[in-house]
Amino acid sequence: MFPRLPTLALGALLLASTPLLAAQPVTTLTVLSSGGIMGTIREVAPAYEKATGVKLDIAAAPSMGDTPQAIPNRLARNEPADVVLMVGSALDKLVASGQVVKDSRVDLGQSFIAMAVRQGAPKPDISNMDAFKQTLEKAQSVAYSDSASGVYLSRILFPRMQLDKSFMAKARMIPAEPVGAVVARGEAQLGFQQLSELKAVPGIDIIGLIPDQAQKMTLYSGAMVSKSQHPEAARTLLQYLASKDAAKAIEDSGLKPVPAQP
Known part of the structure:
Protein backbone atom coordinates (compact mmCIF):
# COMPACT_ATOMS: atom_id res chain seq x y z
CA MET A 1 0.00 0.00 0.00
CA PHE A 2 1.31 3.42 -0.96
CA PRO A 3 1.65 6.07 1.74
CA ARG A 4 -1.13 8.65 1.79
CA LEU A 5 1.11 11.57 0.95
CA PRO A 6 -1.59 13.97 -0.30
CA THR A 7 -3.57 13.62 2.92
CA LEU A 8 -0.49 14.07 5.05
CA ALA A 9 0.58 17.06 3.05
CA LEU A 10 -2.85 18.64 3.37
CA GLY A 11 -2.81 18.08 7.12
CA ALA A 12 0.59 19.72 7.42
CA LEU A 13 -0.59 22.66 5.36
CA LEU A 14 -3.64 23.17 7.55
CA LEU A 15 -1.54 23.05 10.69
CA ALA A 16 0.87 25.58 9.24
CA SER A 17 -1.85 28.00 8.18
CA THR A 18 -4.27 27.72 11.12
CA PRO A 19 -3.66 29.39 14.50
CA LEU A 20 -3.39 26.95 17.38
CA LEU A 21 -6.68 26.60 19.22
CA ALA A 22 -6.82 26.61 23.00
CA ALA A 23 -7.16 23.11 24.42
CA GLN A 24 -10.76 22.29 25.20
CA PRO A 25 -11.43 21.54 28.88
CA VAL A 26 -11.96 17.88 29.68
CA THR A 27 -15.48 16.98 30.74
CA SER A 111 -27.87 -8.28 43.74
CA PHE A 112 -28.31 -10.97 46.36
CA ILE A 113 -27.24 -11.25 50.00
CA ALA A 114 -24.21 -13.33 50.92
CA MET A 115 -22.40 -14.25 54.12
CA ALA A 116 -18.67 -13.96 54.82
CA VAL A 117 -16.20 -14.92 57.55
CA ARG A 118 -12.63 -13.83 58.20
CA GLN A 119 -10.17 -15.42 55.79
CA GLY A 120 -9.15 -18.87 57.02
CA ALA A 121 -11.88 -19.08 59.69
CA PRO A 122 -14.19 -22.12 59.91
CA LYS A 123 -16.95 -22.04 57.32
CA PRO A 124 -20.40 -22.43 58.89
CA ASP A 125 -23.24 -24.26 57.19
CA ILE A 126 -25.94 -22.08 55.60
CA SER A 127 -27.10 -24.61 53.02
CA ASN A 128 -30.69 -24.64 54.26
CA MET A 129 -32.90 -22.65 56.63
CA ASP A 130 -32.38 -24.93 59.64
CA ALA A 131 -28.60 -24.82 59.29
CA PHE A 132 -28.73 -21.07 58.66
CA LYS A 133 -30.69 -20.47 61.87
CA GLN A 134 -28.32 -22.61 63.92
CA THR A 135 -25.32 -20.77 62.47
CA LEU A 136 -26.82 -17.41 63.43
CA GLU A 137 -27.67 -18.50 66.96
CA LYS A 138 -24.23 -20.03 67.56
CA ALA A 139 -22.32 -17.03 66.19
CA GLN A 140 -20.37 -14.89 68.63
CA SER A 141 -21.03 -11.71 66.65
CA VAL A 142 -22.89 -10.70 63.48
CA ALA A 143 -22.55 -7.60 61.31
CA TYR A 144 -24.77 -6.27 58.54
CA SER A 145 -24.93 -3.06 56.52
CA ASP A 146 -26.99 0.06 57.06
CA SER A 147 -28.20 -0.11 53.46
CA ALA A 148 -30.83 -2.23 51.70
CA SER A 149 -29.64 -5.70 52.73
CA GLY A 150 -29.08 -4.78 56.38
CA VAL A 151 -32.44 -3.06 56.70
CA TYR A 152 -34.13 -6.17 55.31
CA LEU A 153 -32.17 -8.53 57.58
CA SER A 154 -32.71 -6.59 60.79
CA ARG A 155 -36.31 -5.52 60.27
CA ILE A 156 -37.80 -8.44 58.35
CA LEU A 157 -35.75 -11.63 58.11
CA PHE A 158 -34.24 -11.96 61.58
CA PRO A 159 -37.54 -11.24 63.39
CA ARG A 160 -39.34 -13.65 61.05
CA MET A 161 -36.82 -16.41 61.86
CA GLN A 162 -37.67 -16.17 65.59
CA LEU A 163 -34.05 -16.36 66.68
CA ASP A 164 -33.27 -16.75 70.37
CA LYS A 165 -33.35 -13.63 72.53
CA SER A 166 -29.58 -13.37 72.74
CA PHE A 167 -29.17 -12.95 69.00
CA MET A 168 -30.00 -9.25 68.64
CA ALA A 169 -27.55 -8.39 71.41
CA LYS A 170 -24.68 -9.74 69.32
CA ALA A 171 -25.86 -8.38 65.96
CA ARG A 172 -25.08 -4.84 64.85
CA MET A 173 -25.52 -2.55 61.90
CA ILE A 174 -22.36 -1.11 60.29
CA PRO A 175 -22.60 2.45 58.96
CA ALA A 176 -20.30 4.04 56.37
CA GLU A 177 -17.97 1.06 55.98
CA PRO A 178 -18.04 -2.24 54.09
CA VAL A 179 -19.19 -5.07 56.36
CA GLY A 180 -16.41 -7.22 54.94
CA ALA A 181 -13.79 -4.86 56.36
CA VAL A 182 -15.23 -5.34 59.86
CA VAL A 183 -15.13 -9.11 59.41
CA ALA A 184 -11.58 -8.99 58.01
CA ARG A 185 -10.39 -7.20 61.17
CA GLY A 186 -11.97 -9.88 63.34
CA GLU A 187 -14.55 -7.50 64.82
CA ALA A 188 -17.45 -9.70 63.69
CA GLN A 189 -17.54 -13.44 63.16
CA LEU A 190 -20.23 -13.35 60.48
CA GLY A 191 -20.87 -10.57 57.98
CA PHE A 192 -23.84 -10.07 55.68
CA GLN A 193 -24.01 -7.78 52.69
CA GLN A 194 -24.68 -7.82 48.97
CA LEU A 195 -22.38 -10.31 47.22
CA SER A 196 -21.14 -7.52 44.94
CA GLU A 197 -20.01 -5.51 47.98
CA LEU A 198 -18.32 -8.43 49.75
CA LYS A 199 -16.39 -9.44 46.62
CA ALA A 200 -14.39 -6.24 46.69
CA VAL A 201 -13.06 -6.73 50.24
CA PRO A 202 -9.74 -8.54 50.90
CA GLY A 203 -9.19 -10.68 53.97
CA ILE A 204 -12.52 -12.54 53.98
CA ASP A 205 -13.94 -15.81 52.70
CA ILE A 206 -17.39 -15.60 51.15
CA ILE A 207 -19.39 -18.64 52.28
CA GLY A 208 -22.10 -18.09 49.70
CA LEU A 209 -25.58 -16.69 49.25
CA ILE A 210 -28.04 -17.11 52.10
CA PRO A 211 -30.82 -19.69 51.44
CA ASP A 212 -33.42 -18.89 48.79
CA GLN A 213 -36.21 -18.86 51.39
CA ALA A 214 -34.38 -16.07 53.21
CA GLN A 215 -33.09 -14.23 50.17
CA LYS A 216 -34.07 -10.80 48.92
CA MET A 217 -33.07 -9.39 45.55
CA THR A 218 -31.90 -5.79 45.44
Whole structure:
Protein backbone atom coordinates (compact mmCIF):
# COMPACT_ATOMS: atom_id res chain seq x y z
CA MET A 1 0.00 0.00 0.00
CA PHE A 2 1.31 3.42 -0.96
CA PRO A 3 1.65 6.07 1.74
CA ARG A 4 -1.13 8.65 1.79
CA LEU A 5 1.11 11.57 0.95
CA PRO A 6 -1.59 13.97 -0.30
CA THR A 7 -3.57 13.62 2.92
CA LEU A 8 -0.49 14.07 5.05
CA ALA A 9 0.58 17.06 3.05
CA LEU A 10 -2.85 18.64 3.37
CA GLY A 11 -2.81 18.08 7.12
CA ALA A 12 0.59 19.72 7.42
CA LEU A 13 -0.59 22.66 5.36
CA LEU A 14 -3.64 23.17 7.55
CA LEU A 15 -1.54 23.05 10.69
CA ALA A 16 0.87 25.58 9.24
CA SER A 17 -1.85 28.00 8.18
CA THR A 18 -4.27 27.72 11.12
CA PRO A 19 -3.66 29.39 14.50
CA LEU A 20 -3.39 26.95 17.38
CA LEU A 21 -6.68 26.60 19.22
CA ALA A 22 -6.82 26.61 23.00
CA ALA A 23 -7.16 23.11 24.42
CA GLN A 24 -10.76 22.29 25.20
CA PRO A 25 -11.43 21.54 28.88
CA VAL A 26 -11.96 17.88 29.68
CA THR A 27 -15.48 16.98 30.74
CA THR A 28 -15.48 15.39 34.19
CA LEU A 29 -18.54 13.53 35.44
CA THR A 30 -18.97 13.17 39.18
CA VAL A 31 -20.42 9.71 39.79
CA LEU A 32 -21.81 8.86 43.22
CA SER A 33 -21.84 5.08 43.53
CA SER A 34 -23.04 2.80 46.29
CA GLY A 35 -20.84 -0.15 47.17
CA GLY A 36 -23.06 -2.73 45.50
CA ILE A 37 -22.28 -1.45 42.03
CA MET A 38 -18.92 0.19 42.69
CA GLY A 39 -17.04 -2.75 41.19
CA THR A 40 -18.84 -2.24 37.88
CA ILE A 41 -18.12 1.45 37.44
CA ARG A 42 -14.49 1.06 38.52
CA GLU A 43 -13.98 -1.77 36.03
CA VAL A 44 -15.38 0.09 33.04
CA ALA A 45 -13.93 3.52 33.91
CA PRO A 46 -10.43 3.25 32.34
CA ALA A 47 -11.64 2.02 28.94
CA TYR A 48 -14.62 4.39 28.97
CA GLU A 49 -12.43 7.40 29.71
CA LYS A 50 -10.00 6.42 26.96
CA ALA A 51 -12.75 5.88 24.38
CA THR A 52 -14.78 9.01 25.14
CA GLY A 53 -12.33 11.50 26.61
CA VAL A 54 -14.72 11.97 29.53
CA LYS A 55 -13.17 11.66 32.97
CA LEU A 56 -15.12 9.85 35.69
CA ASP A 57 -14.67 11.14 39.23
CA ILE A 58 -16.12 8.24 41.25
CA ALA A 59 -17.08 8.73 44.89
CA ALA A 60 -18.27 6.03 47.28
CA ALA A 61 -21.71 6.90 48.62
CA PRO A 62 -24.27 4.62 50.30
CA SER A 63 -27.75 4.51 48.80
CA MET A 64 -29.36 5.36 52.12
CA GLY A 65 -28.64 5.86 55.80
CA ASP A 66 -27.80 8.69 58.16
CA THR A 67 -24.14 9.15 57.28
CA PRO A 68 -23.08 12.38 55.53
CA GLN A 69 -21.70 10.32 52.65
CA ALA A 70 -25.10 8.82 51.72
CA ILE A 71 -26.33 9.88 48.29
CA PRO A 72 -29.60 11.49 49.48
CA ASN A 73 -27.70 13.51 52.08
CA ARG A 74 -25.08 14.64 49.57
CA LEU A 75 -27.76 15.82 47.14
CA ALA A 76 -29.67 17.53 49.94
CA ARG A 77 -26.50 19.58 50.62
CA ASN A 78 -26.34 20.42 46.90
CA GLU A 79 -23.01 18.70 46.45
CA PRO A 80 -22.11 18.68 42.74
CA ALA A 81 -22.92 15.38 41.04
CA ASP A 82 -23.87 14.17 37.58
CA VAL A 83 -24.76 10.49 37.89
CA VAL A 84 -25.93 8.33 40.79
CA LEU A 85 -25.63 4.52 40.89
CA MET A 86 -27.61 3.07 43.76
CA VAL A 87 -30.36 0.80 45.08
CA GLY A 88 -33.41 1.17 42.86
CA SER A 89 -35.93 1.63 45.67
CA ALA A 90 -33.84 4.48 47.11
CA LEU A 91 -33.50 5.99 43.65
CA ASP A 92 -37.30 6.02 43.33
CA LYS A 93 -37.43 8.51 46.21
CA LEU A 94 -34.97 10.81 44.47
CA VAL A 95 -37.08 10.62 41.31
CA ALA A 96 -40.19 11.54 43.31
CA SER A 97 -38.43 14.53 44.90
CA GLY A 98 -37.13 15.75 41.53
CA GLN A 99 -33.46 15.38 42.50
CA VAL A 100 -32.78 13.05 39.58
CA VAL A 101 -34.25 13.02 36.07
CA LYS A 102 -36.98 10.39 35.76
CA ASP A 103 -36.50 9.52 32.09
CA SER A 104 -32.74 9.03 32.56
CA ARG A 105 -33.19 6.08 34.90
CA VAL A 106 -31.73 2.72 33.84
CA ASP A 107 -31.87 -0.60 35.71
CA LEU A 108 -28.49 -2.29 35.70
CA GLY A 109 -28.10 -5.35 37.93
CA GLN A 110 -29.71 -7.59 40.50
CA SER A 111 -27.87 -8.28 43.74
CA PHE A 112 -28.31 -10.97 46.36
CA ILE A 113 -27.24 -11.25 50.00
CA ALA A 114 -24.21 -13.33 50.92
CA MET A 115 -22.40 -14.25 54.12
CA ALA A 116 -18.67 -13.96 54.82
CA VAL A 117 -16.20 -14.92 57.55
CA ARG A 118 -12.63 -13.83 58.20
CA GLN A 119 -10.17 -15.42 55.79
CA GLY A 120 -9.15 -18.87 57.02
CA ALA A 121 -11.88 -19.08 59.69
CA PRO A 122 -14.19 -22.12 59.91
CA LYS A 123 -16.95 -22.04 57.32
CA PRO A 124 -20.40 -22.43 58.89
CA ASP A 125 -23.24 -24.26 57.19
CA ILE A 126 -25.94 -22.08 55.60
CA SER A 127 -27.10 -24.61 53.02
CA ASN A 128 -30.69 -24.64 54.26
CA MET A 129 -32.90 -22.65 56.63
CA ASP A 130 -32.38 -24.93 59.64
CA ALA A 131 -28.60 -24.82 59.29
CA PHE A 132 -28.73 -21.07 58.66
CA LYS A 133 -30.69 -20.47 61.87
CA GLN A 134 -28.32 -22.61 63.92
CA THR A 135 -25.32 -20.77 62.47
CA LEU A 136 -26.82 -17.41 63.43
CA GLU A 137 -27.67 -18.50 66.96
CA LYS A 138 -24.23 -20.03 67.56
CA ALA A 139 -22.32 -17.03 66.19
CA GLN A 140 -20.37 -14.89 68.63
CA SER A 141 -21.03 -11.71 66.65
CA VAL A 142 -22.89 -10.70 63.48
CA ALA A 143 -22.55 -7.60 61.31
CA TYR A 144 -24.77 -6.27 58.54
CA SER A 145 -24.93 -3.06 56.52
CA ASP A 146 -26.99 0.06 57.06
CA SER A 147 -28.20 -0.11 53.46
CA ALA A 148 -30.83 -2.23 51.70
CA SER A 149 -29.64 -5.70 52.73
CA GLY A 150 -29.08 -4.78 56.38
CA VAL A 151 -32.44 -3.06 56.70
CA TYR A 152 -34.13 -6.17 55.31
CA LEU A 153 -32.17 -8.53 57.58
CA SER A 154 -32.71 -6.59 60.79
CA ARG A 155 -36.31 -5.52 60.27
CA ILE A 156 -37.80 -8.44 58.35
CA LEU A 157 -35.75 -11.63 58.11
CA PHE A 158 -34.24 -11.96 61.58
CA PRO A 159 -37.54 -11.24 63.39
CA ARG A 160 -39.34 -13.65 61.05
CA MET A 161 -36.82 -16.41 61.86
CA GLN A 162 -37.67 -16.17 65.59
CA LEU A 163 -34.05 -16.36 66.68
CA ASP A 164 -33.27 -16.75 70.37
CA LYS A 165 -33.35 -13.63 72.53
CA SER A 166 -29.58 -13.37 72.74
CA PHE A 167 -29.17 -12.95 69.00
CA MET A 168 -30.00 -9.25 68.64
CA ALA A 169 -27.55 -8.39 71.41
CA LYS A 170 -24.68 -9.74 69.32
CA ALA A 171 -25.86 -8.38 65.96
CA ARG A 172 -25.08 -4.84 64.85
CA MET A 173 -25.52 -2.55 61.90
CA ILE A 174 -22.36 -1.11 60.29
CA PRO A 175 -22.60 2.45 58.96
CA ALA A 176 -20.30 4.04 56.37
CA GLU A 177 -17.97 1.06 55.98
CA PRO A 178 -18.04 -2.24 54.09
CA VAL A 179 -19.19 -5.07 56.36
CA GLY A 180 -16.41 -7.22 54.94
CA ALA A 181 -13.79 -4.86 56.36
CA VAL A 182 -15.23 -5.34 59.86
CA VAL A 183 -15.13 -9.11 59.41
CA ALA A 184 -11.58 -8.99 58.01
CA ARG A 185 -10.39 -7.20 61.17
CA GLY A 186 -11.97 -9.88 63.34
CA GLU A 187 -14.55 -7.50 64.82
CA ALA A 188 -17.45 -9.70 63.69
CA GLN A 189 -17.54 -13.44 63.16
CA LEU A 190 -20.23 -13.35 60.48
CA GLY A 191 -20.87 -10.57 57.98
CA PHE A 192 -23.84 -10.07 55.68
CA GLN A 193 -24.01 -7.78 52.69
CA GLN A 194 -24.68 -7.82 48.97
CA LEU A 195 -22.38 -10.31 47.22
CA SER A 196 -21.14 -7.52 44.94
CA GLU A 197 -20.01 -5.51 47.98
CA LEU A 198 -18.32 -8.43 49.75
CA LYS A 199 -16.39 -9.44 46.62
CA ALA A 200 -14.39 -6.24 46.69
CA VAL A 201 -13.06 -6.73 50.24
CA PRO A 202 -9.74 -8.54 50.90
CA GLY A 203 -9.19 -10.68 53.97
CA ILE A 204 -12.52 -12.54 53.98
CA ASP A 205 -13.94 -15.81 52.70
CA ILE A 206 -17.39 -15.60 51.15
CA ILE A 207 -19.39 -18.64 52.28
CA GLY A 208 -22.10 -18.09 49.70
CA LEU A 209 -25.58 -16.69 49.25
CA ILE A 210 -28.04 -17.11 52.10
CA PRO A 211 -30.82 -19.69 51.44
CA ASP A 212 -33.42 -18.89 48.79
CA GLN A 213 -36.21 -18.86 51.39
CA ALA A 214 -34.38 -16.07 53.21
CA GLN A 215 -33.09 -14.23 50.17
CA LYS A 216 -34.07 -10.80 48.92
CA MET A 217 -33.07 -9.39 45.55
CA THR A 218 -31.90 -5.79 45.44
CA LEU A 219 -32.03 -3.94 42.14
CA TYR A 220 -29.25 -1.48 41.34
CA SER A 221 -30.05 1.39 39.00
CA GLY A 222 -28.62 4.65 37.75
CA ALA A 223 -29.89 8.09 36.84
CA MET A 224 -28.77 11.60 36.00
CA VAL A 225 -28.82 14.21 38.74
CA SER A 226 -31.22 17.05 37.90
CA LYS A 227 -28.57 19.70 38.53
CA SER A 228 -25.91 17.98 36.42
CA GLN A 229 -23.70 20.43 34.55
CA HIS A 230 -23.05 17.82 31.84
CA PRO A 231 -26.44 16.27 31.00
CA GLU A 232 -25.48 14.92 27.58
CA ALA A 233 -22.35 13.19 28.87
CA ALA A 234 -24.25 11.86 31.89
CA ARG A 235 -26.94 10.29 29.71
CA THR A 236 -24.31 8.76 27.45
CA LEU A 237 -22.61 7.08 30.42
CA LEU A 238 -25.91 5.69 31.68
CA GLN A 239 -26.81 4.36 28.24
CA TYR A 240 -23.44 2.62 28.06
CA LEU A 241 -23.86 1.03 31.49
CA ALA A 242 -27.27 -0.31 30.44
CA SER A 243 -25.93 -1.74 27.17
CA LYS A 244 -24.65 -5.21 26.36
CA ASP A 245 -21.12 -3.80 26.32
CA ALA A 246 -21.17 -3.30 30.10
CA ALA A 247 -22.89 -6.59 30.98
CA LYS A 248 -19.64 -8.48 31.64
CA ALA A 249 -18.40 -5.83 34.07
CA ILE A 250 -21.73 -5.96 35.90
CA GLU A 251 -21.51 -9.75 36.14
CA ASP A 252 -17.85 -9.67 37.22
CA SER A 253 -18.78 -7.40 40.12
CA GLY A 254 -21.20 -9.99 41.53
CA LEU A 255 -24.45 -8.68 40.06
CA LYS A 256 -26.83 -10.33 37.65
CA PRO A 257 -27.14 -8.01 34.64
CA VAL A 258 -30.58 -6.71 33.75
CA PRO A 259 -31.20 -7.49 30.04
CA ALA A 260 -30.41 -4.46 27.88
CA GLN A 261 -33.51 -2.63 26.71
CA PRO A 262 -34.01 -2.43 22.94
